[in-house]
Amino acid sequence: MYDTLWAYISGSSLKFNMIGWPIAIGAEGPEELTHSAIQSFVLDSRYAEGKTDRERLREAIKMWHPDKFNQRLAGRIDEEDRIMVKDGVDAVSQVLNNLLTTPGGSP
DSSP, X not given: OHHHHHHHGGGSOBOGGGSOOSSSSOOXXXXXXXXXXXXXXXXXXXXXXXXXXXXXXXXXXXXXXXXXXXXXXXXXXXXXXXXXXXXXXXXXXXXXXXXXXXXXXXX
């Protein structure tokens, strides 16, 4: 579902819930982008594809870095959802950086 959402959003105006947030189920708001939900998804061994946790975290950090995200998608975010999306991207970026720098991945 995660990859499918990213493929789908490639050409349309984006609402918050259309973005392929790095959690197991879709999100309706930034409050659903919790540390545990992001950690469980990003570090799920079913999606490892031979990569270490650290490698997967680094890839996710690049993808969800606010500047990189804005370069790719900011112009396509629906005006009504801009603040929510910004808050969501900031939350994801913070969690991913915490996971990379904190032993054991806990906040």
